[in-house]
Amino acid sequence: MRLPAILFLLIAGIVAGPIGGWLDPDALLGDLLFPxxxxxxxxxxxxxxxxxxxxxxxxxxxxxxxxxxxxxxxxxxxxxxxxxxxxxxxxxxxxxxxxxxxxxxxxxxxxxxxxxxxxxxxxxxxxxxxxxxxxxxxxxxxxxxxxxxxxxxxxxxxxxxxxxxxxxxxxxxxxxxxxxxxxxxxxxxxxxxxxxxxxxxxxxxxxxxxxxxxxxxxxxxxxxxxxxxxxxxxxxxxxxxxxxxxxxxxxxxxxxxxxxxxxxLDLSLLLGLGWGAVQIFLVVQxxxxxxxxxxxxxxxxxxxxxxxxxxxxxxxxxxxxxxxxxxxxxxxxxxxxxxxxxxxxxxxxxxxxxxxxxxxxxxxxxxLNVAEPGSGGFLIVGANPLARAIAKALTQNDVSVRLTDMLWDNVSRARMAGLQTYYGNPLSEHAEVYLNTAGLGRVLAMTADEHLNELACTRFKGDFGPKRVFALRVGAREKGRKAVSLAGLDAFGEGNNFVELSRRLARGAEIRQTNISEAFSFEQFSNNYGERAVPLFAIDPKGRVEVFATEAEVQPKPGWMVLALVDADPDEYKRPAKAEKSDSKAEKTEAKTQ
The missing domain is CATH 1.20.1530 (Na+/H+ antiporter like fold)
Structure with missing residues (x-):
């Protein structure tokens, strides 16, 4: 009912006590009431x-x-x-x-x-x-x-x-x-x-x-x-x-x-106060x-x-x-x-x-225009390069984002990029008290640790709802093997995973935003980019964000905007083999650490 619970506790006490006569605290507790x-x-x-x-x-x-x-x-x-x-x-x-x-x-x-x-x-x-x-x-x-x-x-x-x-x-x-x-x-x-x-x-x-x-x-x-x-x-x-x-x-x-x-409460005394009590309330307020x-x-x-x-x-x-x-x-x-x-x-x-x-x-x-935006923001579990790139793209479109990570290097890089962060385990008791989720209403778990992603989705599912938690699979599943059920919705569609998207980002892919119109539909967008683009989010004209997920049907319409991870053009993609090997090693080290 979007009202503080004490209001209903007061009503319950008044009904049980002076109105119904079922509860008499003085008779129940006697001399123990005051202590x-x-x-x-x-x-x-x-x-x-x-x-x-x-x-x-x-x-x-x-x-x-x-x-x-x-x-x-x-x-x-x-x-x-x-x-x-x-x-x-x-x-x-x-x-x-x-x-x-x-x-x-x-x-x-x-x-x-x-x-x-x-x-x-x-x-x-x-x-x-x-x-x-x-x-x-x-x-x-x-x-x-x-x-x-x-x-x-x-x-x-x-x-x-x-x-x-x-x-x-x-x-x-x-x-x-x-x-x-x-x-x-x-x-x-x-x-x-x-x-x-x-x-x-x-x-x-x-x-x-x-x-x-x-x-x-x-x-x-x-x-x-x-x-x-x-x-x-x-x-x-x-x-x-x-x-x-x-x-x-x-x-x-x-x-x-x-x-x-x-x-x-003595209702006779309460009623006896009359307009005097109302006048005092008006003075207080x-x-x-x-x-x-x-x-x-x-x-x-x-x-x-x-x-x-x-x-x-x-x-x-x-x-x-x-x-x-x-x-x-x-x-x-x-x-x-x-x-x-x-x-x-x-x-x-x-x-x-x-x-x-x-x-x-x-x-x-x-x-008065002093209210936080609706609970449409994202709590992103992980502050790795892929998470930072996605957070930056969302922030540039006025979407509230907060990154959380247990690796200080990831958190410090996110802070240097001007992103809101929480340094620590999002599942800890410390996070229960100090993790600020104001303006956030969805979770996107995208670390290299499958178990952490699962636990994060399970933890926040009760707060945000089962259809508002998303998890990015860590790696590709083997052919012929049934996909493991995730605690959250499968982020960014079938076949996409953390390792592959991180690798593409390291090779020069970038997150681009494309306006959908009557002249350039989402179907044309898909045909134009093909497998070079991975749609991530769709933003409607009112600023509401939809996540492309396996279980969610997102159909961007004219006036919408699509955020997608797009590979570099083939002519621009020239990367020394040594550097590629170094990046791969760094990715494996990060995944192992997390």
Whole structure:
């Protein structure tokens, strides 16, 4: 349905809880509800901070830094003022609500980016803002909560409150760094067997959370966030080994949390908020976010179109719901009767931002012309000379292409040719996290390793679809022998293979583009070139690319363009035998290496 899953989780929780009466989280978990929510939020924050590598935000550091500092402060102030003026609740609770509303969160941003597909610049800003602002928003909420509690118990003594704040920050930071250092040493020095990495890290996260909370109340969230950032940026720590497991666990916890928290909603309170809740949502969407973006992007290289989309996208997610649920429970117990309004008010903002922005962000991105091209690009597995030649021809026709290879020489040559690359194994866990497939929707596997081609097609078939993965056979099959079934479609037609096409390219063949018209049909093209040409791709007038494959019938029509590998003219083809032998040896060496 092209909508973030949390929307349906919220609906499921509301139906199962206040509407149907089938699920009562307080009766189900009792006194364990609060500890479970706390631990779940700590794991989610740790997983988010574990992906925060500062080296990957070069070029947008200034904008991201403003978003999570001055921009967050602007949002906090605007939402706090609007909440107090519209609802009339106390300034303390309004300030707490404003602190929670600064978060956006990767749990809703990432699914939305997959649907909207904005330009990479916008996607990077939104993604990093979501990752960084989550722990900051949670920390602000903790500080406001501590301020409220300390003010109530110490007669409003600011000095006592500052001591509590300093203790929270120092204990949380030192605990996170200390436990992070120990975990990092254990992983770097192989003090643990490999199969223990995930469970040991999870135990360390929960241990750091519990220890920090024991030393300073509610400092555990800060501790696990600092721990994740420390591990993500420490050299030699195999973060990829544990990230996949943490992502799966976070997904499970997010599912449980949204259903449980939505099931605790009091619909009478939600309806009692009336137009006040709608007014606060309008302020969050149409005032706080645009002013935030205006302040954060001043003097940057972002265009007004990019700023316009940034000003529209800021959905609230799991951290906002979980943190406000935690503190509203405790504040109710401490005599803050109005705290019961914070949870339904938060869910109004979550549902409103997710629904509105999910439905409109895609059309708005296309209207502003800041959306990535459709998923018609190619992920080419292999960066050998043949792959580079094909990638260059596609790129010249405005087709998104990314090459991936495990040989650095191939990758470096592709980069020198101005092509987008990923250096590494496309089947690895590292690729799961860092291989950027924005704008790509098809795979073309064309290495000298038949097994790698097969595995790559199998790996990406689930993401792109079985009819959008193609594999080029490595060598010619023997006569009378049945062709081996490929995991992907047989690229470039029957009889063509990687070895033969690479050999022809080395002997002077080149990729040429030919316009098909009424006067020069594709049939005439085939008759004119004969076996000298191997049709590779056909591009229609709208820029859509079709791959010539054994299983796909491609019939270029007038107005189309054909990209084909065409042998050099016989008169031009003069190549010394020694050079040919050298090339053949190089090809065999590359094939053997791959």
């Amino acid at each position: 479970f929510v706390s631990l779940a939020v700590s794991v989610i924050l740790f997983e988010g901070s574990l992906t925060l590598k500062f080296s990957e935000i070069r070029g947008i550091e200034k904008v991201v830094r403003r978003f999570v500092t001055t921009g967050a402060l602007v949002t906090w102030v605007i939402v706090t003022l609007a909440t107090q003026w519209i609802t009339g609740i106390s300034w303390g609770l309004a300030t707490l609500f404003g602190a929670v509303m600064v978060v956006t969160g990767p749990t809703v941003i990432v699914p939305m980016l997959r649907t909207v597909r904005p330009t990479m610049h916008i996607a990077n800003v939104l993604r990093w803002e979501g990752i960084v602002i989550d722990p900051i928003g949670a920390l602000l909420a903790v500080l406001v909560y501590e301020f409220l509690v300390s003010s109530g118990t110490a007669g409003g003594a600011v000095g006592a409150t500052l001591i509590v704040f300093l203790k929270l920050i120092s204990v949380g930071s030192l605990t996170g760094i200390g436990v992070g250092y120990l975990v990092g040493e254990a992983l770097r020095r192989d003090w643990l067997p490999h199969y223990m990495f995930n469970v040991a890290t999870l135990a360390a996260v929960m241990g750091a959370f519990a220890l920090s909370n024991a030393l300073s109340h509610e400092s555990g969230l800060l501790a696990v966030t600092v721990m994740g950032i420390y591990l993500a940026n420490r050299k030699g720590v195999p973060v990829e080994e544990i990230l996949s497991f943490k992502e799966s666990l976070s997904l499970l916890l997010i599912t449980a949390l949204f259903i449980l928290l939505a099931a605790r 149409f005032v706080a976010r645009p002013v935030n973006v205006l302040v954060s992007t001043r003097g940057s290289s972002l265009s007004w179109r990019e700023r316009g989309l940034l000003a529209w996208i800021a959905p609230r997610g799991i951290v906002a719901a979980a943190v406000i649920a935690l503190f509203s429970l405790q504040l109710e117990q401490k005599g803050y009767a109005e705290a019961v309004l914070l949870v339904p008010l938060t869910f109004v903002i979550i549902i409103g931002t997710v629904v509105l922005q999910s439905l409109t962000a895609g059309p708005l991105a296309r209207l």
